[in-house]
Amino acid sequence: MIDLNRLGPEAQRQIIRKASVQHQHQPKYGNQKETRIIDGKTVTFDSRKEAARWDELVLLSRAGKIKNLRRQPRFVLIPAQRIDGKLIEQPCVYVADFAYTQDGAEIVEDVKGVRTKEYIIKRKLMLFVHGVKIKEI
Numbered sequence: 001m002i003d004l005n006r007l008g009p010e011a012q013r014q015i016i017r018k019a020s021v022q023h024q025h026q027p028k029y030g031n032q033k034e035t036r037i038i039d040g041k042t043v044t045f046d047s048r049k050e051a052a053r054w055d056e057l058v059l060l061s062r063a064g065k066i067k068n069l070r071r072q073p074r075f076v077l078i079p080a081q082r083i084d085g086k087l088i089e090q091p092c093v094y095v096a097d098f099a100y101t102q103d104g105a106e107i108v109e110d111v112k113g114v115r116t117k118e119y120i121i122k123r124k125l126m127l128f129v130h131g132v133k134i135k136e137i
Helices: 009-025 048-062 117-130
Strands: 034-038 041-045 067-071 074-078 081-083 086-089 092-095 098-102 105-110
Touching: 034 048, 041 048, 048 067, 048 098, 074 117, 092 117, 105 117
Parallel strands: none
Antiparallel strands: 034 041, 067 098, 074 092, 081 086, 098 105
16 A cells, blocks of 8 residues: 655645546446436436347337336345334345246346346345246346
8 A cells, every 4th residue: 555645745646636536437347337218218227238138128029029028126035024013124125127028927137247145145035035037148
């Protein structure tokens, strides 16, 4: 680690400026957000890959290949916990990227770049609680 006090004022400013610029513009996992207009509203996707998948699914929906296309459907994995009517724990919820019906089957998709430990646990709970195997794109 650099001791900034040992550097001159100009060097300190350069290091601080560079560090703050990197911090402001670095997405969490290196992804770049992308926006679309959906039903007259501006929607931001977490990545270009997710936005591109949405575009594909919209085309499949229009072609009648899939039905009931939904963005960010929520699934309760563990309900809220209450004792004597008092909320003790919030529910544990999985928010998928997309869900739709194809050939009578419910498909739940998640566009993944990084599989975090939290996601892996929720993926396992989706299978255990809802009997749904998440399709990873």
